[in-house]
Amino acid sequence: MSVSFDADRAAFRAAAAARAELLGLPRRGDEAWKYTPTAALVEGGFAPPTTDTPRPSAPERHIAGLVADRVFVNGASVGGADGPAVSLSDAPAHPGWATLGTLAAFDHIERDEGGGLIALNAARATDAALVSVPAGARLETPVYLQFHTSARAHLQVSPRVVVTVGRGASLTLVEHHTGAGPCWNNAVTEIVLEDGASLKLVRIQEQDAGSHHTGATFARLGRDATLETHDFACGGRLSRSDIRVRLAGTGASVNLRGLCLADGERHADQHTVVFHDAHHTHSLELYKGVLLDDARGVFTGRILVEPGVRGCTTRQENPNLLLSEAARIFTRPQLEIRNNDVKAYHGATVGRLSPEALFYLRSRGLDLEHARRVLTAAFAAEIVDAVPSEPVREHLHRWLEHALGGTGAGPAGDAKR
Amino acid sequence: MSAASAPLLEIHDLHVRVEDKPILKGLTLTLRAGEMHAIMGPNGAGKSTLAHFLAGREGYVHTGGTVRYKGEDLLALAPEDRARAGVFLAFQYPVEIPGIGNQYFLRTALNAIRKSRGEEEIDAADFIALVRKKAKLVEIDDAMLKRAVNDGFSGGEKKRNEILQMAVLEPALCLLDETDSGLDIDALALVSKGVNALRDATRAFLVITHYDRLLSHLEPDFVHVLAAGRIVKSGGRELAQELEARGYGWLEGAP
Numbered sequence: 093m094s095v096s097f098d099a100d101r102a103a104f105r106a107a108a109a110a111r112a113e114l115l116g117l118p119r120r121g122d123e124a125w126k127y128t129p130t131a132a133l134v135e136g137g138f139a140p141p142t143t144d145t146p147r148p149s150a151p152e153r154h155i156a157g158l159v160a161d162r163v164f165v166n167g168a169s170v171g172g173a174d175g176p177a178v179s180l181s182d183a184p185a186h187p188g189w190a191t192l193g194t195l196a197a198f199d200h201i202e203r204d205e206g207g208g209l210i211a212l213n214a215a216r217a218t219d220a221a222l223v224s225v226p227a228g229a230r231l232e233t234p235v236y237l238q239f240h241t242s243a244r245a246h247l248q249v250s251p252r253v254v255v256t257v258g259r260g261a262s263l264t265l266v267e268h269h270t271g272a273g274p275c276w277n278n279a280v281t282e283i284v285l286e287d288g289a290s291l292k293l294v295r296i297q298e299q300d301a302g303s304h305h306t307g308a309t310f311a312r313l314g315r316d317a318t319l320e321t322h323d324f325a326c327g328g329r330l331s332r333s334d335i336r337v338r339l340a341g342t343g344a345s346v347n348l349r350g351l352c353l354a355d356g357e358r359h360a361d362q363h364t365v366v367f368h369d370a371h372h373t374h375s376l377e378l379y380k381g382v383l384l385d386d387a388r389g390v391f392t393g394r395i396l397v398e399p400g401v402r403g404c405t406t407r408q409e410n411p412n413l414l415l416s417e418a419a420r421i422f423t424r425p426q427l428e429i430r431n432n433d434v435k436a437y438h439g440a441t442v443g444r445l446s447p448e449a450l451f452y453l454r455s456r457g458l459d460l461e462h463a464r465r466v467l468t469a470a471f472a473a474e475i476v477d478a479v480p481s482e483p484v485r486e487h488l489h490r491w492l493e494h495a496l497g498g499t500g501a502g503p504a505g506d507a508k509r
Numbered sequence: 510m511s512a513a514s515a516p517l518l519e520i521h522d523l524h525v526r527v528e529d530k531p532i533l534k535g536l537t538l539t540l541r542a543g544e545m546h547a548i549m550g551p552n553g554a555g556k557s558t559l560a561h562f563l564a565g566r567e568g569y570v571h572t573g574g575t576v577r578y579k580g581e582d583l584l585a586l587a588p589e590d591r592a593r594a595g596v597f598l599a600f601q602y603p604v605e606i607p608g609i610g611n612q613y614f615l616r617t618a619l620n621a622i623r624k625s626r627g628e629e630e631i632d633a634a635d636f637i638a639l640v641r642k643k644a645k646l647v648e649i650d651d652a653m654l655k656r657a658v659n660d661g662f663s664g665g666e667k668k669r670n671e672i673l674q675m676a677v678l679e680p681a682l683c684l685l686d687e688t689d690s691g692l693d694i695d696a697l698a699l700v701s702k703g704v705n706a707l708r709d710a711t712r713a714f715l716v717i718t719h720y721d722r723l724l725s726h727l728e729p730d731f732v733h734v735l736a737a738g739r740i741v742k743s744g745g746r747e748l749a750q751e752l753e754a755r756g757y758g759w760l761e762g763a764p
Contacts, residue, residue, distance in 0.1 A: 447567065452604040454588040455564050455597075456618035456674065457625065463589075466617065470608030470657075477608075 108214035115208035122207070127390045127422050128361050132304060132330050138248035138276045140216045141167045145247065153270045153298055157483030158236045162221055165240045167249045169219040209306055213250040213280040220252035223265060227258035227286070234264040234294075234481050239279065241271035241303065251279040257289035257317075264292040264480055269307070271299035271328075279307040285317035287341060292480045293319070297333065298326040298491065301356060308334045315341030315370075322479050323350035323379075325360040326491055332361035339366065339373035350379040351475040353495055354387035361390040368397040368404045368434075375405075380475055381412040382468060383419035394426040397434050408438040413445065413471050415464070465496045517542045517579060517713045518563075518682055524573035524738075525555075525562050532558045534738030535574070542681070545714040547724055549749060550735035551757045556717045557601065559735070560686040563715075564598035565591050578682065592618075593625040597680035599671040601687040606658040611670065614658045615640055615677050622678060643676040647703040665696035672703035683707070685716045689723035701726030721753040734760055 117134050118125040147165045154160065163170050221237050239251040257263050269277055277299065285291055297305050305328040311319055325331045331354075337346045352360040366375045381389040393408045406429075412421045423440040445467050453463035469492050476488045518540040525533040532555045540546055550556055562569045563576065565588030576583040583591060606614070620630045631639070644654060647669040659667050668688055675683055685704070689697055704727060708714070716729060724732070724746065732748040733740045734757065741760050742748065 446604075449604045449606055451564075451566050451588060452600065452606070453618075455566075455592055455600075456614075456678070457589055457592040457621040458618060459589045459621070460587075462617075462621065466609060466614075467606070470606055473608035 105215050108211045112208050112211035112215050115211060117212075118207050118209065124363065124392070127388070128332055129330060129359055133276060133306070136246055136274075136276065136304070138246045140248055140250070141218075146242075153268075154238065155236065155266070155268060155483055155487045157486070158234065158266065158481070160236050160238050163238045163240065164219060164221070164251060166242060166247065167218050167251070169221075209278055210280055210308055213252060213278050213308075216248075216250040216278075217252035217280070218250070220254060223253070223255045223263070225257045225261040225263045225289075227261055229258070229261045231261075231263050234266050234484070236266045236268065238268045238270065239277065240269075241273075241275040241277050241299075243271075243273040243275040243303075245274070247273075247275045249275060249277050251277060253279075253281040255281065255283045255291065255293075257283075257285050257291050259286045260288040261286075262290040264294070266294045266481065266484055267296070269295075269297045269299060269305060271303040271305070273300070274302055275299075276304040276306070279305070281307070281309040283309065283311035283319070285311065285313045285319060285344075287314040288316045289314065290318045291320070292322075294322045294324075294479055294481065294484055295333065296324045296326060296484075296488070297328060297331055298324070299328040299331070301327060301329055301358060303328055304330045306330075306332045308336070310336050310338075311346075312338045312340050313344035313346065316343040317341060318344070319346045320480070321346070321348050321350075322475070323348070323362060324475075324488065325350070325352035325354070325362055326488075326495070328358065328360070330359050332363070334363045334365075336365045337367065337375070338369060339375070340369050342370045343372050344370060345374035346376070348375070348377040348379070349475055349478060351382075351472055352380075352389050352391075353382040353384075353472060353492070354389055355384040355495070357386050359388045359390075361392075363390075363392040363394075365394040366396070366406070368395070368401055368406070371401055372403040373401070375407070377406075377408040377410075378475070379410050380472065381410070381421050381423075382415065382472055383412070383421055384415045386416070386418045388419075389421040390424075391421070391440070392424045392426060393438070395428065395436070395438075397429040397431060397436075399430040401431060402433045404433070405435040406437070410438075410440040411471075412440070412442045413468065414442060415445070415468065468496055469493070515542075515580070516540065516577075518583075518715075519577045520574070521576075522574040523559075523576060524571070525558060526570040526572050527558065527568065528570075531572070532569075532738055533562070536735070536739055537574075538733065538740060540682070540713040540715060542713055543710040544731065545708065545716060545727060545729040546731045546733060547716045547718060547727070547729040547749060548733050548735050548740075549718060549752055554735045555738045556735050557686055560598055560684045560715070560717055563591075563684055564588060564596060589621070590625075592678075592680075593622050595681035596684070597675050597678060597682065598684045599668075599675055599686060599688050601690060603659045603662075603667040603671050605660045605662070607660045609658050610654075611656055611658050612637075612640060612654040615654075615674060618674070619677055640673075640677060644673055646676060646706055647672050647699055649673055664691035665693065665699075668692060668696065668700050669703065672700055676703060676707060679707075681712055683712065683714045685714065685718075687717055687719065689718055689720060697723065698726065721749045724749045736760060 118130050145166050223235055241249045299305050323333050348364050350362050352362055354360040379391050383389045391410050395406050397404050410423050425438040450463050479485045516539045520538045523533050523536040548556055616636050732744055734742040
């Protein structure tokens with residue numbers, strides 16, 4: 093098997109490299125990348141880590157109260173609890189090498205929709221995190237993966253996560269991206285949920301404002317499987333997250349939630365695609381955006397329901413808050429529903445803080461700035477408060493408070509803090 | 510009892526416009542500490558405008574007259590500075606704020622006011638004890654304190670919550686804008702109980718209402734009729750009963 097693995101691995105990488113070369117990096121001419129300033133990536137002169145790349149051991153911005161199951165620094169696994177990580181280079185000795193089969197299962201998506209970035213990750217990923225939950229198992233504590241990049245030079249790192257949740261099993265997974273310096277994290281996460289499996293994924297991109305992030309998450313759901321995603325775009329100069337969910341089994345459902353908060357000259361993209369491939373599949377989506385200063389935000393929510401697929405429901409909401417004259421948000425609901433047996437709703441709004449609410453808070457003694465912060469934090473709190481882990485919620489509330497420049501709002505259930 | 514005390518609020522010949530429309534047209538009114546004044550009057554007379562204008566809401570144009578609070582020019586202050594100086598408006602339509610815990614909001618407001626006076630922030634345990642004590646008065650339980658501010662509250666819950674805020678912030682001047690609107694008999698009694706518990710010699714109330722039933726609970730010291738932007742008649746408690754019986758048509762200056 094190891095011979096086969098080496099051959100497969102080499103072939104896989106070579107094919108990925110060739111595809112990356114062929115497809116190139118996304119361009120603004122591509123419809124899905126229309127608003128993303130990819131020039132920073134194309135012209136940035138980013139290079140993958142080498143054996144000489146330093147790997148500091150203690151990443152900042154760890155989520156207090158959670159034990160990291162695996163920490164990756166500059167692409168290499170540097171430890172953590174005895175965990176489910178596997179180095180692709182060590183893979184033959186580990187049952188996790190089956191991951192190659194998983195990668196192949198997503199091959200058509202990479203080919204058709206992923207563009208060059210996914211192939212680039214496949215060609216360059218060194219250590220991957222494999223999280224595999226056997227059928228029927230229920231993990232009580234979240235699995236926490238941290239990917240940290242620390243770069244003086246223009247480093248491009250390729251985090252890779254592969255998640256399989258077996259029949260009827262359940263898992264909460266926290267994927268935390270941090271980075272300092274002029275780096276670019278190009279992450280790919282693949283998820284397979286077997287029949288009746290359940291996954292809650294919290295994805296936090298919390299890199300420094302000088303770094304870049306592109307992340308793609310692919311999920312395939314079996315019969316009656318459920319997926320919940322919480323996608324936070326907290327940092328980065330250029331930040332993009334694509335989540336693609338294929339509801340492949342009858343009765344599968346997904347709940348997509350996300351928050352982007354961008355200030356300065358930052359750019360944050362959040363994109364989702366849901367394929368309703370099977371009968372009685374359900375998707376629910378709530379993404380919120382908060383844009384300050386000169387920041388730009390983009391939300392795309394694409395929903396595809398094939399002809400002949402019965403009894404689907406889909407609901408998508410994208411309220412946004414603009415806190416300056418110059419801030420911009422582009423919101424694009426894209427419903428492609430090719431039959432009549434679907435209940436669909438979508439709504440996108442772009443607004444400012446309500447003058448009534450501001451006056452109400454000021455009439456209680458809060459100054460204007462404080463009132464703005466409290467109302468903004470309250471807007472964002474709806475997304476933070478639904479995160480299925482207390483330490484992560486607290487981490488995000490601290491981030492929110494800091495990002496809004498002072499005393500923010502507490503969670504709705506403040507009394508328990 | 511009040512004749513000797515200095516005025517807390519002196520409104521003199523106040524003129525206020527909303528856009529191009531004059532709403533208050535020469536309103537004069539004086540409140541002393543310890544007094545409760547009720548303002549009644551037909552729709553569109555300017556009652557709510559008066560309350561909002563005094564609290565500092567935007568959208569009103571001051572075209573004449575003065576408002577002095579504790580001897581200072583109230584109109585020179587931002588809304589938050591009025592609140593910090595002890596002015597409180599109980600809203601007719603309290604604003605729902607999903608995402609902020611009711612109790613957290615109370616503590617934030619109390620601390621903002623304390624800080625402006627150079628006081629320390631209140632200790633967390635002291636605050637909980639304080640808020641529980643005040644909440645009991647208007648029968649607000651812990652569950653309601655943990656819910657988001659006014660979010661999904663019934664009409665009665667919202668009004669009780671306004672009174673709770675007032676009780677916690679302990680203002681010197683309480684403006685109650687149609688606090689009785691939308692309340693059933695039980696809620697009205699509860700809200701009135703909360704207001705009455707706050708009455709003391711240091712505090713004044715301006716109660717805006719359409720109905721005598723609130724006043725039968727509160728027993729105000731003075732009743733004024735505001736019509737067409739001015740106080741057209743003042744009297745005691747019995748004036749409210751007369752208005753309830755006869756309407757406003759008989760008053761000079763009423764529309």
